[in-house]
Amino acid sequence: MGSEPGLMDTLAEHWEIAKKLRSLQIHFDPEKCKGVWQCYEVCPIGCWTPDYERRVAIFHDPEKCVACGACVLQCPEDAIELK
Amino acid sequence: MATVFMKWLETSPKDYDRGIQLLTLGKLQHVKERIVRDYIREGTRVLEIGCGTGTLTAMMAAQGASVTGIDASPAMLAEAEAKLGPDIEAGRVTLKLMDATLVGDRFPKASFDVIVSTLVFSELSPDEQRFVLEACTTLLAPGGRLLIADEVVPPRSLTRLVFYLVRLPLVLLTWLLTRTTTSALRDFDSLLAQSGYRSAVPVSCLSGSLVLYEAALSQTPGTEFQSPIPKLRHRVTLRTLLVDLWALFFRIIPPYPKFKTGLYAIGNPDRKSPVLVTGNFDLTVRRVVKALDGRADIWLLVADSAGINVWCAAGGGYFTAEKVIAAVQSSRLDEVVAHHALILPQLCANGVDGWRVREETGWGVHWGPARAADIPAYLAAKRKKTDAMRWVRFPLKDRLEMVTVTLGFYGLLILLPVFIFWRSMFWPVTVSMVGLSYFYAVVHPWLPGRDGLRKSVPLTLIALAGLFIYTALRDPLPAERLFNWVVGLTALSVFTGAELQGMSPVMRGEQANWGWEAVIGAALGLVYWLTPLALGWR
Numbered sequence: 355m356g357s358e359p360g361l362m363d364t365l366a367e368h369w370e371i372a373k374k375l376r377s378l379q380i381h382f383d384p385e386k387c388k389g390v391w392q393c394y395e396v397c398p399i400g401c402w403t404p405d406y407e408r409r410v411a412i413f414h415d416p417e418k419c420v421a422c423g424a425c426v427l428q429c430p431e432d433a434i435e436l437k
Numbered sequence: 438m439a440t441v442f443m444k445w446l447e448t449s450p451k452d453y454d455r456g457i458q459l460l461t462l463g464k465l466q467h468v469k470e471r472i473v474r475d476y477i478r479e480g481t482r483v484l485e486i487g488c489g490t491g492t493l494t495a496m497m498a499a500q501g502a503s504v505t506g507i508d509a510s511p512a513m514l515a516e517a518e519a520k521l522g523p524d525i526e527a528g529r530v531t532l533k534l535m536d537a538t539l540v541g542d543r544f545p546k547a548s549f550d551v552i553v554s555t556l557v558f559s560e561l562s563p564d565e566q567r568f569v570l571e572a573c574t575t576l577l578a579p580g581g582r583l584l585i586a587d588e589v590v591p592p593r594s595l596t597r598l599v600f601y602l603v604r605l606p607l608v609l610l611t612w613l614l615t616r617t618t619t620s621a622l623r624d625f626d627s628l629l630a631q632s633g634y635r636s637a638v639p640v641s642c643l644s645g646s647l648v649l650y651e652a653a654l655s656q657t658p659g660t661e662f663q664s665p666i667p668k669l670r671h672r673v674t675l676r677t678l679l680v681d682l683w684a685l686f687f688r689i690i691p692p693y694p695k696f697k698t699g700l701y702a703i704g705n706p707d708r709k710s711p712v713l714v715t716g717n718f719d720l721t722v723r724r725v726v727k728a729l730d731g732r733a734d735i736w737l738l739v740a741d742s743a744g745i746n747v748w749c750a751a752g753g754g755y756f757t758a759e760k761v762i763a764a765v766q767s768s769r770l771d772e773v774v775a776h777h778a779l780i781l782p783q784l785c786a787n788g789v790d791g792w793r794v795r796e797e798t799g800w801g802v803h804w805g806p807a808r809a810a811d812i813p814a815y816l817a818a819k820r821k822k823t824d825a826m827r828w829v830r831f832p833l834k835d836r837l838e839m840v841t842v843t844l845g846f847y848g849l850l851i852l853l854p855v856f857i858f859w860r861s862m863f864w865p866v867t868v869s870m871v872g873l874s875y876f877y878a879v880v881h882p883w884l885p886g887r888d889g890l891r892k893s894v895p896l897t898l899i900a901l902a903g904l905f906i907y908t909a910l911r912d913p914l915p916a917e918r919l920f921n922w923v924v925g926l927t928a929l930s931v932f933t934g935a936e937l938q939g940m941s942p943v944m945r946g947e948q949a950n951w952g953w954e955a956v957i958g959a960a961l962g963l964v965y966w967l968t969p970l971a972l973g974w975r
């Protein structure tokens with residue numbers, strides 16, 4: 355038992371993760387975006403809209419984003435970050 | 438039934454053979470004879486994983502095979518060495534002390550015609566099983582066979598029931614005696630398929646709880662055990678009704694009802710029909726089938742999502758690109774369709790990396806609609822998604838379902854202790870909890886706040902307002918009892934707001950709520966304890 359992390363450590367760790375999860379936000383770099391619309395395809399909330407003329411995605415409604423991470427994983431240009 | 442004996446046998450190799458004989462009612466010996474008869478010839482190169490005391494090793498050597506036996510137990514191996522002395526000297530048998538997971542590194546590629554293993558895989562964890570199976574793919578010579586004889590959980594429900602009834606007390610006893618437990622193989626055919634094998638079951642004894650798997654590499658031509666691709670139909674049976682009922686209340690509690698992974702047909706698909714991918718949560722598969730049966734002809738590829746719905750499984754790291762790649766590679770998709778387009782559920786995009794699937798399999802990935810019910814319209818529109826198909830809202834029906842699911846779980850957790858220790862409060866607590874939950878489900882979209890925790894503030898205020906109005910008009914309470922109600926209702930409202938919307942990722946940061954709940958709970962506890970002291974009630 356002695357070498358295992360204590361209950362308090364485990365709780366503290368959980369608490370850190372919990373805090374981090376709550377504060378996650380989308381950071382979008384339009385410079386990198388090439389307009390392949392994967393973000394628009396997968397976002398379940400509708401936070402992204404394609405701007406077909408300028409070939410760049412528009413991120414709106416940050417308040418509604420549920421931080422599911424789908425757009426981050428599917429963007430081939432690494433233009434989206436969740437942190 | 439093997440559990441207790443098995444643990445005991447492992448430590449006393451001298452009685453191993455007799456014990457095994459006893460606990461498999463002599464059937465294992467029968468299986469071993471079949472192995473030697475059907476697969477072993479003069480000169481066959483055999484690797485035996487887990488040779489134990491060498492019973493099968495000796496039988497195979499007598500048939501003229503050259504056998505390499507490995508075992509992780511020195512005591513067993515010593516017993517085998519004593520038994521196989523002459524064979525070892527004649528070079529027919531080599532014994533090595535080695536763990537099963539090392540085989541991939543220790544032997545040259547394609548060096549065995551037969552790899553055989555009896556009662557070993559059930560002792561390995563699922564990950565180890567997969568690892569060893571994959572290692573064996575490189576060790577098998579062209580046309581080689583992998584033979585695995587083991588205990589399995591019987592596939593049919595009635596025999597499974599008997600199996601569990603017999604097994605449960607034994608598992609318990611073993612655990613009490615040794616603090617360890619063994620398990621029978623489950624879903625092993627799909628594991629074999631995922632690891633790159635085609636398999637058949639030539640021998641099955643003890644009502645399907647002891648079987649022999651024969652597996653060959655699926656890439657090897659001319660070694661196929663092809664069965665027709667099973668067809669799925671939408672059916673309501675007693676089983677599905679019971680599973681649905683269970684899932685309605687206790688969906689969060691494992692074990693989750695799983696669907697067998699693999700390729701299925703819905704309707705009469707042909708070489709041009711679309712291929713849909715989904716996870717192996719029983720309800721998910723049945724929902725897809727219900728949405729499509731009679732409306733479209735498609736191929737359905739069920740991938741391993743650990744029996745969890747795709748969104749949560751993808752978010753939790755259970756449903757990944759690897760699982761989809763494994764499902765594609767191990768299926769016969771290449772044979773049945775002429776195109777290379779997969780339609781993945783949009784809601785697994787948070788865990789399944791579409792680009793990895795594209796790179797590794799060469800299949801195109803299209804993100805289908807969020808809900809199964811929209812699939813026919815999506816297909817009819819030539820894979821065009823409307824925004825309504827893309828977006829996940831949380832309509833009343835879903836909210837009510839979610840509240841019921843979570844109430845089922847927390848109801849047990851909270852109401853059972855209340856019923857036992859605090860019977861007088863059972864009905865008030867139950868009524869408050871159920872009432873608050875469903876009220877919350879209905880008014881959810883109109884409550885201010887982005888997430889449940891913030892929404893719990895207005896919820897608390899409404900609950901307290903309700904309490905004050907009720908007590909003022911109908912049933913005036915003494916200050917002390919009113920105070921108790923205020924504390925209790927606040928706690929319940931916070932809990933309801935933060936938890937009862939379920940684990941759906943639509944409600945962001947669900948995992949993050951408990952910490953705040955604990956803090957608020959502790960604060961309320963303090964208030965509950967200190968205020969009466971301060972006011973001199975106690």
Ligand code: SF4
Binds near residue numbers: 390428430433
């Ligand atoms: S997926 Fe990435 S590159 Fe494509 S439109 Fe969205 S942000 Fe731009």
Ligand code: SF4
Binds near residue numbers: 399
């Ligand atoms: S994290 Fe999820 S909800 Fe947020 S923008 Fe990306 S896809 Fe949409």
